[in-house]
Amino acid sequence: MNQQAPNSLRNGPDERGRFGLFGGRFVAETLMPLILDLERAYAQARTDPAFRAELDGLLKHYVGRPSPLYFAERMTEHLGGAKIYFKRDELNHTGAHKINNVLGQILLARRMGKKRIIAETGAGQHGVATATACARFGLECVVYMGAVDVERQKPNVFRMNMLGAKVVPVRSGARTLKDAMNEALRDWVTNVADTFYCIGTAAGPHPYPAMVRDFQCVIGEEARAQMLQAEGRLPDSLVAAIGGGSNAIGLFHPFLDDKDVAIYGVEAAGYGLEVENGHAASLAGGRPGVLHGNRTYLLMDDDGQILEGHSISAGLDYPGIGPEHAWLRDIGRVTYLSATDREALDAFQLCSKLEGIIPALEPAHALAKVIELAPRLPRDHLMVMNLCGRGDKDIFAVADHLGVKI
Amino acid sequence: MTTRIDRRFATLSRENRAALVTFLMAGDPDPATSLDILRALPKAGADVIEVGMPFTDPMADGPSIQAAGLRALKAGMTLQKTLGLVADFRKHDHDTPIVLMGYYNPIYVFGVDRFLATAKAAGVDGLIVVDLPPEEDDELCKPALAAGLNFIRLATPTTDDRRLPRVLENTSGFVYYVSLTGVTGAAIADYSRVSDAVARIKGHTQLPVAVGFGVKTADNARAIGGQADGVVVGTALVDALKSTLDAQDRAGADTVTKVAALVGELAAGARAARN
Numbered sequence A: 001m002n003q004q005a006p007n008s009l010r011n012g013p014d015e016r017g018r019f020g021l022f023g024g025r026f027v028a029e030t031l032m033p034l035i036l037d038l039e040r041a042y043a044q045a046r047t048d049p050a051f052r053a054e055l056d057g058l059l060k061h062y063v064g065r066p067s068p069l070y071f072a073e074r075m076t077e078h079l080g081g082a083k084i085y086f087k088r089d090e091l092n093h094t095g096a097h098k099i100n101n102v103l104g105q106i107l108l109a110r111r112m113g114k115k116r117i118i119a120e121t122g123a124g125q126h127g128v129a130t131a132t133a134c135a136r137f138g139l140e141c142v143v144y145m146g147a148v149d150v151e152r153q154k155p156n157v158f159r160m161n162m163l164g165a166k167v168v169p170v171r172s173g174a175r176t177l178k179d180a181m182n183e184a185l186r187d188w189v190t191n192v193a194d195t196f197y198c199i200g201t202a203a204g205p206h207p208y209p210a211m212v213r214d215f216q217c218v219i220g221e222e223a224r225a226q227m228l229q230a231e232g233r234l235p236d237s238l239v240a241a242i243g244g245g246s247n248a249i250g251l252f253h254p255f256l257d258d259k260d261v262a263i264y265g266v267e268a269a270g271y272g273l274e275v276e277n278g279h280a281a282s283l284a285g286g287r288p289g290v291l292h293g294n295r296t297y298l299l300m301d302d303d304g305q306i307l308e309g310h311s312i313s314a315g316l317d318y319p320g321i322g323p324e325h326a327w328l329r330d331i332g333r334v335t336y337l338s339a340t341d342r343e344a345l346d347a348f349q350l351c352s353k354l355e356g357i358i359p360a361l362e363p364a365h366a367l368a369k370v371i372e373l374a375p376r377l378p379r380d381h382l383m384v385m386n387l388c389g390r391g392d393k394d395i396f397a398v399a400d401h402l403g404v405k406i
Numbered sequence B: 001m002t003t004r005i006d007r008r009f010a011t012l013s014r015e016n017r018a019a020l021v022t023f024l025m026a027g028d029p030d031p032a033t034s035l036d037i038l039r040a041l042p043k044a045g046a047d048v049i050e051v052g053m054p055f056t057d058p059m060a061d062g063p064s065i066q067a068a069g070l071r072a073l074k075a076g077m078t079l080q081k082t083l084g085l086v087a088d089f090r091k092h093d094h095d096t097p098i099v100l101m102g103y104y105n106p107i108y109v110f111g112v113d114r115f116l117a118t119a120k121a122a123g124v125d126g127l128i129v130v131d132l133p134p135e136e137d138d139e140l141c142k143p144a145l146a147a148g149l150n151f152i153r154l155a156t157p158t159t160d161d162r163r164l165p166r167v168l169e170n171t172s173g174f175v176y177y178v179s180l181t182g183v184t185g186a187a188i189a190d191y192s193r194v195s196d197a198v199a200r201i202k203g204h205t206q207l208p209v210a211v212g213f214g215v216k217t218a219d220n221a222r223a224i225g226g227q228a229d230g231v232v233v234g235t236a237l238v239d240a241l242k243s244t245l246d247a248q249d250r251a252g253a254d255t256v257t258k259v260a261a262l263v264g265e266l267a268a269g270a271r272a273a274r275n
Helices: A032-046 A049-063 A073-079 A098-111 A125-137 A147-152 A154-162 A177-190 A208-216 A218-231 A246-255 A323-330 A341-355 A361-376 A391-401 B004-014 B031-044 B063-074 B079-090 B104-110 B112-122 B141-146 B164-169 B191-202 B218-225 B235-242 B255-272
Strands: A022-026 A069-071 A083-087 A116-121 A140-146 A166-170 A195-197 A237-241 A262-270 A287-291 A293-298 A335-340 A382-386 B019-025 B048-052 B098-102 B126-129 B153-155 B175-178 B209-212 B230-233
Touching: A022 A287, A022 A323, A032 A049, A032 A098, A049 A098, A069 A218, A073 A083, A073 A341, A073 A361, A083 A218, A098 A125, A098 A195, A098 A208, A098 A246, A116 A125, A116 A177, A125 A140, A125 A154, A140 A147, A140 A154, A140 A177, A147 A154, A147 A166, A154 A166, A154 A391, A166 A177, A177 A195, A208 A218, A208 A246, A208 A323, A218 A246, A218 A382, A237 A246, A237 A361, A246 A262, A246 A323, A246 A382, A262 A323, A262 A341, A262 A361, A287 B104, A293 A323, A335 A341, A335 A361, A341 A361, A341 A391, A361 A382, A361 A391, B004 B019, B019 B031, B019 B063, B019 B209, B019 B235, B019 B255, B031 B048, B031 B079, B031 B255, B048 B063, B048 B079, B063 B235, B079 B098, B079 B104, B079 B112, B104 B112, B112 B141, B153 B164, B164 B191, B175 B191, B191 B209, B191 B218, B218 B230, B218 B255, B230 B235, B230 B255, B235 B255
Parallel strands: A083 A382, A116 A140, A116 A195, A140 A166, A237 A262, A237 A382, A262 A335, B019 B048, B019 B230, B048 B098, B098 B126, B153 B175, B175 B209, B209 B230
Antiparallel strands: A022 A293, A069 A083, A287 A293
């Protein structure tokens, strides 16, 4: 990375960790030396062929990469427009894209001699991925999870426990993902010597947004090569769901300089963008602010107090968004849309019935916009959607919404 | 430029005693009681007053101060009202330095220039903004210094000699040494290490050094006061305040007196340190 032309959109962030106005290092002094250490260690690792080789080996043999680029034939027929491909990151070990990033960070933690790993999780996918990698490498793992989410996502809590991780229910603040992140930061401030904070999305203080993006770029790099092989050309459009935005930036980034590739990010519109504090669309309904180490678009009130937001998808239910997305929106390179809970639920069911794939609620948001965009496009339009997670974890929530008891 | 903070530390240095620096959250448990407490502090023995700016996501604070911020927000506190609180305090007290402490987002949203102008006019003397390290000095630190406000920086056990000059470069008023790695209210400091750390910082700056995190009792204040120019107490005061509230977090008849009484004890401890 960063070997691009001077005018490339892939050169960010700058040396201060900024993507335009966004990003930065807004952390307590206690953490600043740790973040500078991390930045140095990562800069060294990324150019070390041995590091890359070890990560590639794990991605292939442990995760099961490359994930297929699958032509969704019946979805395409049903919508009657663009030719739709799914990038099937739901087939990864642990069932989502999260593991791509976690393995990179865990290998880095090992290089840095850190023995204790902490992570935050909302729905539990990043927590499960981190617990998995820690089990694989014999590292202590502590996962912070909002007490509300611990209740909502019991199967994932059990999984993490099986994998040997300690799950700490966070009872401060609103008891959801943002509070889990606060608590992980408090742990890190306290345990500075031996602890590595494995952040789950492309947000947080520099270098996390760039580092997580780099580890997730395997999605877009594979998709690019696979599409060239399948169709002999690049796709015309990309679609991905956005909470913090790591799966999306992983797909988008390798295509940012391909001006003819249209790129769509899909935020969670919850009950609807018009419902106050009823959605999790930071770009559509937020303003620039500073939280969790970076400046980005945030959901907040007039006094700068952070709002909770709402989405049916616990993975999208976060009041911020990665800083690179904030920048890509402001420069107009990526178009950000939003899908409601209702639209995501409909897409979830349609995908299950037409393709025999039960998607996670997060990519169901992306699919909801594919359903909207594809019929208006010609049949030779190639559209790639990131199917970034599978829906096993969501069956209880969906059943509940459909009025089914399981 | 000499500020109220500079003058106060100079006076205390002549009196050969450490400053007692108190922290309480603005608007906790409600704006009116908060003002009463603020007004009672100087007489009780507070030499410098830190006023917390409530924020929903205080990532460097422990449970007590987190809860204090949420109580204040629930009682309708805003940054505008916090500045108003200081202005009200200033009507009757022209000497006690006031330092606002908190997180950047509410200030950023308020608007940096507007915030600095309002704070200055309200009689604020300094700022401590936890999530603005020297790497982000262009955001608020430099404009604050230009506006005539002190910008007080935290130095921590992880701030090594290589980094200290950078941390101290744009610091003014005093240096706040955080005696442990952790959140506010975490644990009692290791006193032997504190004096080494203070000496290390003083090797790099002429500014007074105040020490906080883990100071809860008059004995703690005495121990720190012998080694540093100031003793910062926050969580213990917030806990004393909380102990007077009813189940709905409403102030009791003894809320002000109880906080003031603890400040009195801590002040006595700090004053006894060098006798």
